Amino acid sequence: MRDRVRLVSRPIDTAALAAEVVAPGRGGVVTFLGLVRDHHAGRQVIRLEYSAYAPMAEGELARIVGETEARWPVAVAVEHRLGELAIGDAAVAVVAAAAHRGDAFEACRHVIEEIKRRVPIWKREYYADGTVGWVDPTAAPDQAAAPR
Amino acid sequence: MRDRVRLVSRPIDTAALAAEVVAPGRGGVVTFLGLVRDHHAGRQVIRLEYSAYAPMAEGELARIVGETEARWPVAVAVEHRLGELAIGDAAVAVVAAAAHRGDAFEACRHVIEEIKRRVPIWKREYYADGTVGWVDPTAAPDQAAAPR
Amino acid sequence: MTLAAPATVTLRVLLFARYAELLGHDTLAITLPAPATVGDVVRSVRSERGGDALPPRVLAAVNLVQASDATALADGDEVALLPPLAGG
Amino acid sequence: MTLAAPATVTLRVLLFARYAELLGHDTLAITLPAPATVGDVVRSVRSERGGDALPPRVLAAVNLVQASDATALADGDEVALLPPLAGG
Numbered sequence A, B: 001m002r003d004r005v006r007l008v009s010r011p012i013d014t015a016a017l018a019a020e021v022v023a024p025g026r027g028g029v030v031t032f033l034g035l036v037r038d039h040h041a042g043r044q045v046i047r048l049e050y051s052a053y054a055p056m057a058e059g060e061l062a063r064i065v066g067e068t069e070a071r072w073p074v075a076v077a078v079e080h081r082l083g084e085l086a087i088g089d090a091a092v093a094v095v096a097a098a099a100h101r102g103d104a105f106e107a108c109r110h111v112i113e114e115i116k117r118r119v120p121i122w123k124r125e126y127y128a129d130g131t132v133g134w135v136d137p138t139a140a141p142d143q144a145a146a147p148r
Numbered sequence C, D: 001m002t003l004a005a006p007a008t009v010t011l012r013v014l015l016f017a018r019y020a021e022l023l024g025h026d027t028l029a030i031t032l033p034a035p036a037t038v039g040d041v042v043r044s045v046r047s048e049r050g051g052d053a054l055p056p057r058v059l060a061a062v063n064l065v066q067a068s069d070a071t072a073l074a075d076g077d078e079v080a081l082l083p084p085l086a087g088g
Helices: A014-019 A054-071 A101-118 B014-019 B054-071 B101-118 C017-023 C038-046 D017-023 D038-046
Strands: A005-008 A028-035 A043-052 A074-081 A083-086 A090-098 A121-127 A132-134 B005-008 B028-035 B043-052 B074-081 B083-086 B090-098 B121-127 B132-134 C008-015 C027-033 C059-062 C065-067 C078-082 D008-015 D027-033 D059-062 D065-067 D078-082
Touching: A005 A054, A014 A028, A014 A074, A014 A090, A014 B014, A028 A101, A028 B101, A043 A074, A054 A074, A054 A101, A074 A101, A090 A101, A101 B028, A101 B101, A121 D017, A132 D017, B005 B054, B014 B028, B014 B074, B014 B090, B028 B101, B043 B074, B054 B074, B054 B101, B074 B101, B090 B101, B121 C017, B132 C017, C008 C017, C008 C038, C027 C038, C038 C059, C038 C078, D008 D017, D008 D038, D027 D038, D038 D059, D038 D078
Parallel strands: A005 A074, B005 B074, C008 C078, D008 D078
Antiparallel strands: A028 A090, A028 B028, A043 A083, A043 A121, A074 A090, A121 A132, B028 B090, B043 B083, B043 B121, B074 B090, B121 B132, C008 C027, C059 C065, C059 C078, D008 D027, D059 D065, D059 D078
């Protein structure tokens, strides 16, 4: 399990990640990629940094994947990137492969929702106006992260 | 539109396809890949051929993408491969990119379901026992394609 | 001056996949008395050698758009008979 | 022979992201009278310089697992105070 769940500090290679879960009997492969966006709550973002409580984040990712593979007949692989990212870089990739495409779609969606809910990772945004902010998805809408 | 909807006779490059729809404002990218499986209705498949009524298939793919982009705030790209494929090759790829990941998941799922329902493409399977068969998803279960 | 409607329509009929195998052709030219429908074309193809193996319901398209048995045809239309779709 | 429970617990407290900025540290060693809970740790951190800016509710984990304010702590536990999660 652990080997298919990783925090990485280099660009995410989606094709390599998918290769870890595809198999002759798994014909449906659904991938979610979360890319760094150029705006947030109306402000222009020029770059950002992800940081994590790494041992807990890895443990939580592994639990999420384990729960998902117990609930759907799928194989899942996840990478989340940490450190400094540029606009357009992939921050997270989730791949779910299954014999039936419905299972792959549902499992992939479930994993990304749980990652956002449970994994201790934080995002610091650098804005075009020179200011810096920690993203707080729970904050009031006027200062919150735009939902994604 | 047409330029992001293609029938191809070469391997599908998912990363290149995704590059056609990602944009700074579209942070959520969902990809569906349909791979050639090694079995079908209990028989071992060794390779297969896809053929199409090409002008109608391209038109139907473009209509599906147009309808999807009208219904969800997404950008979609699709490639379907034709000709001879080996086990594990990607037969179809659908990429949906959106500002909100829920839209990307729903749109991607919708496109692949509509492709299976509406696009005139046929699949001829070559089995390990030397026989050959046309896949008929509407046939009775004992001779039907395994659902995917 | 009014031209009389032609007494027949000639159609280009395309056969794909298993249907092309059954009939031994992937294209047929079929001339039918006017007015003709998709259903008339299917009946005509059934009467060809190998056509009796076509299933009871045959999916069809006229000029690249899905059609029903009742769809009326004009001279020169392209009628495609489509086996069960298996893309994706 | 029964050993008396220790009269205090010493905890390694980890601060992340905005909380580390507010407090000016990412690690604290805090000693509290036993028995102590996560809630006691949060109150203690609030009394540190910069700690008054912590929000009313603070998410916490003990030894890598999410915990509640009532979670009891043992000597040597690692208590992490987690700002609102923003992964994915």
